[in-house]
Amino acid sequence: MKGDAGWGWTFLLLAIVLELSGTVSMKYSAGFSRLWPSVLMFIFYGASFTLLNFALAYMNVSVAYAIWSGIGIILITLVSFTVFHEKLPLASLLWIVVIVAGVVGLNMSVKSH
Known part of the structure; x- marks a missing residue:
């Protein structure tokens, strides 16, 4: 990894x-x-992958991709519940907590190295 991690x-x-x-x-x-x-879907996804690619110049791919996908899952779950009024079973909430714990644990393990 090179440069400023920020x-x-x-x-x-x-x-x-x-x-x-x-x-x-x-x-x-x-x-x-x-x-x-x-059209916006293709533009947003293209820009997202481009910025993810730039992030990889500063971060390990395993960490960056896990955070990108994990936080993305959490955010889209919140949007689907609040904007699209989709039901969110209790089991789904529990698995989201597992995702959050995984992302936090992964981030902490990288900082300890």
């Missing part, structure tokens, strides 16, 4: 926000039946 975290957080935006756009695209949400 840039890695900045790129990673922006990649997560764009991944979330891409997933929301996918829902609004209704199976590619709506043009602009479909």
